[in-house]
Amino acid sequence: MKIHLDPRTKLYFLLLANLLLFFHVDTKTEVMLTILFFIPFFFSERRKTGIGFGVVYVILLAVEYGMVFLGQSVLQNFVSMVLVGIRMIFPCLITGAYAFSTTGIGEFVCALRRMGITEKVIVPCMVVIRFFPTVKEDYRQIKNAMALRGIAVGNFALLRHPAQSLEYILIPLLMNANNVAQDLSVAALTKGIGIKGKHTSMVQIRMKALDLGYMILCSLPFVLFLGGK
Amino acid sequence: MNKQLITEDKKLKIPDLISIGVYTAVYFVMVTIATFGSNLLLPGFSYVFLPAVSALISGCIYMLMAAKVPKFGAITIMGTVVGLFLFSSGHFVLSLIAGVLCSLLADLIGKATAYKNKLWILASYLVFSFGLMGPVLPLWFMKDTYIAKLEARGKDAAYIEGVFANINQGTFVIAVVSILICAVLGGVFGQKMMRKHFEKAGIVS
Amino acid sequence: MENRMTMLESRECSFAYPTMEENVLEDISFSVKAGECVLFCGCSGCGKSTLLRLMNGLSPGFFKGKMSGSFETIGMKAGEVPIEEYVPLVGSVFQNPKTQNFNVNTTSELAFPCENTGMDTERMRKRVKECAKELKIEGLLNRSIFCLSGGEKQRVACASACMLEPELLVLDEPTSNLDEKAIEDLRQFIARKKAQGVTVVIAEHRLEWLKQLVDRCFYFEQGKLSKVWSREEFHQLTIGQLYEMGLRAIDLKGHKEKIERKQIEAGEQTEIAVSVSELKIGYKKQKEVCTISSFDVCHGEIVGLMGQNGVGKSTLAKTLCGLVKPLSGKIYWRGKKASGKEMIKHSFMVMQDVNYQLFCESVKEEVILGSRGEQDYKVILEKLDLLELEERHPMSLSGGQKQRVAVASAIMSGKEFIVFDEPTSGLDHLHMEQVGEMLELLKEQGKAVLVITHDEELAADWCDRVVKLYL
Numbered sequence: 065m066k067i068h069l070d071p072r073t074k075l076y077f078l079l080l081a082n083l084l085l086f087f088h089v090d091t092k093t094e095v096m097l098t099i100l101f102f103i104p105f106f107f108s109e110r111r112k113t114g115i116g117f118g119v120v121y122v123i124l125l126a127v128e129y130g131m132v133f134l135g136q137s138v139l140q141n142f143v144s145m146v147l148v149g150i151r152m153i154f155p156c157l158i159t160g161a162y163a164f165s166t167t168g169i170g171e172f173v174c175a176l177r178r179m180g181i182t183e184k185v186i187v188p189c190m191v192v193i194r195f196f197p198t199v200k201e202d203y204r205q206i207k208n209a210m211a212l213r214g215i216a217v218g219n220f221a222l223l224r225h226p227a228q229s230l231e232y233i234l235i236p237l238l239m240n241a242n243n244v245a246q247d248l249s250v251a252a253l254t255k256g257i258g259i260k261g262k263h264t265s266m267v268q269i270r271m272k273a274l275d276l277g278y279m280i281l282c283s284l285p286f287v288l289f290l291g292g293k
Numbered sequence: 294m295n296k297q298l299i300t301e302d303k304k305l306k307i308p309d310l311i312s313i314g315v316y317t318a319v320y321f322v323m324v325t326i327a328t329f330g331s332n333l334l335l336p337g338f339s340y341v342f343l344p345a346v347s348a349l350i351s352g353c354i355y356m357l358m359a360a361k362v363p364k365f366g367a368i369t370i371m372g373t374v375v376g377l378f379l380f381s382s383g384h385f386v387l388s389l390i391a392g393v394l395c396s397l398l399a400d401l402i403g404k405a406t407a408y409k410n411k412l413w414i415l416a417s418y419l420v421f422s423f424g425l426m427g428p429v430l431p432l433w434f435m436k437d438t439y440i441a442k443l444e445a446r447g448k449d450a451a452y453i454e455g456v457f458a459n460i461n462q463g464t465f466v467i468a469v470v471s472i473l474i475c476a477v478l479g480g481v482f483g484q485k486m487m488r489k490h491f492e493k494a495g496i497v498s
Numbered sequence: 499m500e501n502r503m504t505m506l507e508s509r510e511c512s513f514a515y516p517t518m519e520e521n522v523l524e525d526i527s528f529s530v531k532a533g534e535c536v537l538f539c540g541c542s543g544c545g546k547s548t549l550l551r552l553m554n555g556l557s558p559g560f561f562k563g564k565m566s567g568s569f570e571t572i573g574m575k576a577g578e579v580p581i582e583e584y585v586p587l588v589g590s591v592f593q594n595p596k597t598q599n600f601n602v603n604t605t606s607e608l609a610f611p612c613e614n615t616g617m618d619t620e621r622m623r624k625r626v627k628e629c630a631k632e633l634k635i636e637g638l639l640n641r642s643i644f645c646l647s648g649g650e651k652q653r654v655a656c657a658s659a660c661m662l663e664p665e666l667l668v669l670d671e672p673t674s675n676l677d678e679k680a681i682e683d684l685r686q687f688i689a690r691k692k693a694q695g696v697t698v699v700i701a702e703h704r705l706e707w708l709k710q711l712v713d714r715c716f717y718f719e720q721g722k723l724s725k726v727w728s729r730e731e732f733h734q735l736t737i738g739q740l741y742e743m744g745l746r747a748i749d750l751k752g753h754k755e756k757i758e759r760k761q762i763e764a765g766e767q768t769e770i771a772v773s774v775s776e777l778k779i780g781y782k783k784q785k786e787v788c789t790i791s792s793f794d795v796c797h798g799e800i801v802g803l804m805g806q807n808g809v810g811k812s813t814l815a816k817t818l819c820g821l822v823k824p825l826s827g828k829i830y831w832r833g834k835k836a837s838g839k840e841m842i843k844h845s846f847m848v849m850q851d852v853n854y855q856l857f858c859e860s861v862k863e864e865v866i867l868g869s870r871g872e873q874d875y876k877v878i879l880e881k882l883d884l885l886e887l888e889e890r891h892p893m894s895l896s897g898g899q900k901q902r903v904a905v906a907s908a909i910m911s912g913k914e915f916i917v918f919d920e921p922t923s924g925l926d927h928l929h930m931e932q933v934g935e936m937l938e939l940l941k942e943q944g945k946a947v948l949v950i951t952h953d954e955e956l957a958a959d960w961c962d963r964v965v966k967l968y969l
Contacts, residue, residue, distance in 0.1 A: 075381070078380065078381065078383070078386075079386065081383075082385060082386040085385065088437060088441060153383075153385070156383045156384065156385065157383040158383070159383060160381065160382045160383015160384070161382075161383060163381055163382075163383075164381065164382050164383075168603070169601070169602055169603060169606065170603065170606050183310075184305060184310060184366065184370060185370060185373060185374060185377070187307065187310040187311065187314060188310055188311075188313045188314035188317055188370055188371075188374050189314070189374055189377065189378075190314065190600070190601070191310075191311050191313075191314020191315055191317075191318065192314050192317050192318040192321060192374060192378065193602060194314075194600065194601065194602055195314065195315050195318035195319075196318050196321065196322070197602075197644050198318075198596075199318060199319060199322045200322075202854065205849065205851070205854040206854050206855075208816070208821050208847075208849075208854075209849065209854045209855035210857075211820075211821060211842055212819065212821070212842060212845065212846050212847055212855070213855070213857075213867065213868045213907065213911065214842075214843075214868045214911065215857070215867070215868060217842075227482065230350060230353075230482075231486060231857075232857045234353050234354075234486070235353075235486065235490050235857060236853060236854045236855075236856065236857065237319065238319065238353065238354065238357055238491075239490075239494075239496070239853055239893050240851075240853055240854070241315045241316065241318075241319055242312075242315075242361075242496060243597075243853070244315055244597050245308070245311055245312040245314075245315040245316075246308075247592070247594060247597035247598060248311050248315070248597060248600055249307065249308040249311045249312075249560065250556060250560065250590075250592065250598075251592065251597065251598040251599065251600050251655075252307065252311060252600045253307060253308070253556065253560060253581050254554055254555075254556065254581070254584070254585065254588070254589075254590040254659075255585065255600065255610050255611040255614060255658065255659075256582060256585035256586075256611050256614035256615055256662075257307055257600070257610075257614055258306075258307045258580075258581065258582050259582045259585060259614050259615060259616075260582070261616055262616050263613050263614055263616060264612070264613050264616050264617060264618060264619060264622065265613055265619070266605070266606065266609035266612070266613060266619060266622050266623060266626070267606075268619055308560065489859045490859055490891065490893070493859055493860075493891040493894070494891035494892075494893035494894045495517075495891075495894050496893070
């Protein structure tokens with residue numbers, strides 16, 4: 065069964081995950097909430113990602129418990145703190161991964177519009193999503209071009225002359241970025257991106273009962289923790 | 294009429310927004326690379342060096358954008374969009390807040406000299422670079438929680454706290470100093486690239 | 499004809515960009531009636547693209563410049579009406595398939611113009627389905643544009659331009675990056691729109707595919723509209739006349755036959771530079787693999803590599819240059835088995851987008867970079883007609899000049915095997931000939947030259963031998 069949650073619900077998860085960090089919640093509450101965050105993964109196309117995250121989380125928990133009782137040399141505490149640190153930002157990572165991997169661009173844009181965010185931020189966001197993959201492709205082309213010219217060949221060549229390498233990679237990349245910016249502007253303008261008045265969305269988003277229910281369910285452990293404090 | 298035309302020209306228009314988007318995408322790639330890079334430097338504490346590494350390699354992009362879109366709002370939007378993406382991909386919410394605030398401040402500094410004065414733009418870049426401190430901040434929260442956890446288990450937390458106070462203050466100073474140095478280096482490099490390439494090629498005047 | 503509405507009306511229109519001193523358009527007057535299909539042709543820089551920008555409202559608002567006279571599109575005066583008012587009436591398709599889709603998702607791209615005009619969701623969904631069905635791109639819906647071929651991207655762009663059912667379609671060199679099959683798709687698209695009564699204006703260098711479509715043909719020369727031909731007059735132009743005007747051939751039959759011959763006939767055999775045996779190419783992740791049992795390029799020979807998009811031409815070229823590892827099989831350099839690393843040392847590739855391979859702040863620096871010394875760089879620049887540009891920044895040069903700078907750098911670093919990836923896409927005949935002459939120059943120096951191309955004229959007139967790859 066597939067369940068599709070509203071992007072704003074996912075945003076709420078993200079906020080909750082952040083609040084966990086703010087309020088120093090105890091591990092019990094954190095684990096409960098994390099489990100709740102995991103569940104939507106299993107009703108999406110990203111089941112495998114969910115399982116992966118779950119396994120790592122359990123391992124982190126286990127290792128941490130083992131470490132804390134072992135002793136307290138500086139090194140041990142240091143390692144253990146790093147592990148705790150990673151585990152603590154895990155709820156953020158999970159909710160982030162869920163929000164990122166299960167939200168379509170159309171939905172994302174529609175949600176931003178519904179939340180009243182200005183087009184001045186939405187348009188650049190759309191362009192970032194559009195252009196991001198191009199950067200990777202460009203980089204590959206530039207690497208090829210450099211190899212053919214015999215510039216920075218070899219494993220650590222880029223690090224041997226960092227400033228030079230940065231120049232050789234960034235300049236063609238940015239030159240191309242300028243061209244793309246112009247072409248995209250032309251394409252978008254002729255398709256009416258600058259028309260004043262309301263822009264509609266083909267993708268529709270709607271808060272359903274399930275969204276609300278799940279949001280309340282996720283708030284519960286948190287409220288209980290704050291209440292019991 | 295003429296006056297109206299000038300104010301109209303200072304507003305961000307669609308092509309400006311698209312240019313900002315393109316530069317932000319490249320900047321975001323740089324931030325991603327910086328994350329990996331600083332991870333190699335100090336695994337686990339990569340966020341401490343993330344702003345510095347990123348400041349070191351992104352100067353070009355910042356300078357190019359300041360030259361191509363010398364209007365108030367461009368830098369703020371860049372910082373905000375990066376913050377928004379960081380936040381929605383699971384980074385700490387302070388990334389968004391720090392991103393918005395620092396870029397707004399940077400924008401104001403740039404605006405003061407109409408994005409023309411090299412030194413002021415460099416200063417603006419310095420401030421902008423602090424916007425990536427956001428992801429570093431959870432470290433401080435973590436320390437508190439960790440120590441609270443030790444105390445709850447009846448461990449001698451005072452000693453640990455002493456150790457971590459040093460580490461934390463140390464990391465904070467290191468982070469700030471490294472950002473300052475790297476932002477200056479990166480910014481100067483970016484301005485050099487502007488003269489060497491973009492001005493010579495006639496892409497910016 | 500007389501009763502039909504006037505779509506385009508240009509009265510003594512002149513235009514100048516702020517960066518240039520001379521006018522790009524000089525005193526242009528013409529009118530186009532509803533339902534006509536008009537071709538704009540002429541050498542690069544003749545002003546046809548600028549006219550198109552006046553038509554779809556991009557100039558003088560976005561591409562700024564000084565204009566005199568008047569230009570009206572469906573009653574809208576250029577310079578007085580903002581581009582937004584053009585949107586529902588004029589659909590535009592551009593040259594580069596990579597950069598003319600604003601959205602990542604194809605369905606979103608189709609919906610994009612509707613969203614911007616505030617169409618309600620139900621109607622929008624219906625319209626997307628309708629349009630996709632009409633243009634037979636249902637199979638391309640809901641895909642990422644990064645998974646589409648250039649031809650497919652161009653079809654999505656065409657569909658998106660038609661979403662608001664415009665009365666005028668403006669196409670600016672739409673086939674520059676397309677193969678034969680994609681061009682045929684585009685031809686059918688235009689024929690359909692024309693039959694529906696849509697006015698179509700196309701600026702194009704390749705003329706053959708438009709032969710049966712156009713009603714009139716405008717020839718521009720240095721910013722002036724110097725000739726107007728009816729379809730009949732256009733068909734009667736001889737190849738000599740066309741070439742004199744710098745235009746491409748209208749009839750490519752002769753060229754195609756010549757290519758057939760060049761596939762069988764071998765040129766004079768000299769020393770073999772690159773050869774392969776049982777080479778399997780491809781990227782591991784992709785399933786499509788192409789096997790090449792034997793293939794070679796000799797010193798002092800220009801070999802054309804043709805075939806449909808996606809058949810593996812670029813992959814083969816990259817494999818030969820050592821940029822991509824072959825899945826299996828062997829590559830030989832002068833008869834000796836060579837590894838990828840060795841091949842990189844001998845080879846150079848002039849990419850389709852040459853911007854990626856220019857790194858330095860001046861032409862001089864560029865050709866010296868990675869070379870064995872700077873002693874004779876002036877001789878090479880002289881030969882490639884670049885000497886006066888020595889101090890210029892490579893990025894400030896024209897496309898052809900950039901290409902020649904890349905070639906100069908290849909010669910300077912002593913490369914023997916030089917590959918060109920679509921060197922003549924989007925070029926008029928005059929500039930194509932210049933590329934041909936450059937190939938000839940390399941040939942005279944004994945280089946082995948491989949040219950990936952869709953361009954029949956380049957293959958027929960300048961290649962010694964043609965190899966076609968099939969799926």
